[in-house]
Amino acid sequence: MPINKSYDSDGETTTPRVNFFGRERPVHAILGGGKVADVLLWRNQKLSATLLFGVTAIWYLFEVIEYNFVTLFCHICITTMLIVFIRSITAEYFGWNPPKIPELISNEDAFREVGSTFHRRLNEFLGKFLHIAGFLCMETLPYLYARYEKEVEYHAGQMTKKASKMYKRFDSRVLNKIPRGPVKENKR
Numbered sequence: 001m002p003i004n005k006s007y008d009s010d011g012e013t014t015t016p017r018v019n020f021f022g023r024e025r026p027v028h029a030i031l032g033g034g035k036v037a038d039v040l041l042w043r044n045q046k047l048s049a050t051l052l053f054g055v056t057a058i059w060y061l062f063e064v065i066e067y068n069f070v071t072l073f074c075h076i077c078i079t080t081m082l083i084v085f086i087r088s089i090t091a092e093y094f095g096w097n098p099p100k101i102p103e104l105i106s107n108e109d110a111f112r113e114v115g116s117t118f119h120r121r122l123n124e125f126l127g128k129f130l131h132i133a134g135f136l137c138m139e140t141l142p143y144l145y146a147r148y149e150k151e152v153e154y155h156a157g158q159m160t161k162k163a164s165k166m167y168k169r170f171d172s173r174v175l176n177k178i179p180r181g182p183v184k185e186n187k188r
Contacts, residue, residue: 027146042143052139059132069126070119 031037038044039051061067084099091098145152 027142027149031142040139040142041146048139052136055132055135055139059136062126063132069122 028037028041028043031040035044039048042048061072062069084101088098090096
């Protein structure tokens with residue numbers, strides 16, 4: 001990460017300016033400059049907000065409420081059946097054509113096998129949703145960095161300066177006081 005040091009009137013270095021990613025290009029160009037960069041930098045606000053809301057809703061359902069996917073799937077099926085039932089009743093009442101639902105003829109064992117395989121694979125897939133927080137960071141941090149670039153670089157410089165002072169203090173007070181014996185040479 002390149003650091004641009006500046007000096008004040010006393011000749012002492014002031015806060016170094018840190019350019020993250022070693023970049024000399026704008027953040028949009030670093031992220032690829034396409035639709036993905038537009039979404040990550042919130043230039044396409046409707047799509048970014050929709051994506052953020054959808055992922056947040058999924059995270060809230062499965063992590064906070066601890067909602068199981070099978071339960072959600074069953075609720076969706078029950079709601080769909082209720083809507084189809086209401087539609088068929090109102091169709092008969094108003095004289096509309098009733099909805100045509102194909103009959104499903106299946107073997108019970110085959111259905112259970114498909115269901116258990118689907119359940120196992122789906123739970124494996126949903127286990128990967130634990131990383132949604134990383135997605136939320138990926139969705140918001142580039143935008144925030146692009147917007148508050150100067151402030152981030154100022155504070156990163158301050159942290160770099162403090163870390164350097166702390167290491168020098170630790171080196172002089174602790175590391176230099178450790179007795180060292182003779183250095184053994186490798187026989188190769």
